[in-house]
Amino acid sequence: MTSIAIHLSTAVQELLGPDNTRQVTGTSLAGGRCQDCRSPLPLHGPVNVVVWQDQDSVVIGFTHPDCGTSQVRLLPAGTLATAAPAAVPMQLAAVLQNHGSRALPVLAVQPVLQAMTATEVGGPADRNILVGALAAAGMTTDIDFVRAPEPLLSWPVTITPAGPGKATICVRMPSGHLLVDGVARLSPAWRDAANRHGRCVLYVGYGLWDPDIATPDAHSLNTQAKDVAGARLRLLGATRRG
Numbered sequence: 001m002t003s004i005a006i007h008l009s010t011a012v013q014e015l016l017g018p019d020n021t022r023q024v025t026g027t028s029l030a031g032g033r034c035q036d037c038r039s040p041l042p043l044h045g046p047v048n049v050v051v052w053q054d055q056d057s058v059v060i061g062f063t064h065p066d067c068g069t070s071q072v073r074l075l076p077a078g079t080l081a082t083a084a085p086a087a088v089p090m091q092l093a094a095v096l097q098n099h100g101s102r103a104l105p106v107l108a109v110q111p112v113l114q115a116m117t118a119t120e121v122g123g124p125a126d127r128n129i130l131v132g133a134l135a136a137a138g139m140t141t142d143i144d145f146v147r148a149p150e151p152l153l154s155w156p157v158t159i160t161p162a163g164p165g166k167a168t169i170c171v172r173m174p175s176g177h178l179l180v181d182g183v184a185r186l187s188p189a190w191r192d193a194a195n196r197h198g199r200c201v202l203y204v205g206y207g208l209w210d211p212d213i214a215t216p217d218a219h220s221l222n223t224q225a226k227d228v229a230g231a232r233l234r235l236l237g238a239t240r241r242g
């Protein structure tokens with residue numbers, strides 16, 4: 001087996017401890033993206049490990065050597081768990097999915113990075129910080145991808161045109177903090193369905209689709225994904241025509 005060149009600075013190793021350091025150096029880079037330039041990582045490295053840390057949590061990411069050094073980046077207390085999941089790079093997709101007989105507009109959001117709690121440092125990685133925070137804010141983890149998730153939330157959503165067939169989509173949490181702010185391909189059919197229903201389905205979680213798929217559609221969604229929170233979102237005049 002070829003060893004993968006994953007570099008951790010001394011500061012990062014001291015923060016993570018020996019067990020997590022070993023776990024990180026054994027991480028598969030397949031499907032991984034550079035947290036700074038968002039391009040795919042080389043399968044066998046070299047990559048540098050970047051850790052975001054706040055009072056409660058750490059999130060681990062990778063960069064190309066040319067994009068960033070291995071370092072600890074400090075965040076304000078509570079940022080990762082409750083305040084601003086958008087501190088973690090996210091991918092965003094707007095797809096039409098058949099729920100029963102209806103095609104519902106779906107926003108799917110997946111983090112590019114893995115998260116683990118500081119209390120778990122030295123123990124197994126916990127990817128559920130984000131999902132737990134979203135459930136605490138009103139989303140559900142009872143997801144079957146066949147029916148729309150039950151909670152109907154009025155979180156602020158804005159969808160604004162961003163060039164042909166694309167839109168900037170911004171979703172805030174009730175706290176006012178940003179959940180996601182990104183550009184997605186948005187079909188006229190999605191827009192029509194959103195206007196008709198006045199709401200969309202939101203899924204946020206890990207492994208929702210292959211991050212290398214440039215334009216995910218409903219068939220790209222992994223309905224076996226486990227660490228996912230879902231809800232319906234009201235779209236009150238959110239989808240302006242452009």
Ligand SMILES: [Zn+2]
Nearest residue numbers: 034037064067
């Ligand atoms: Zn890069």
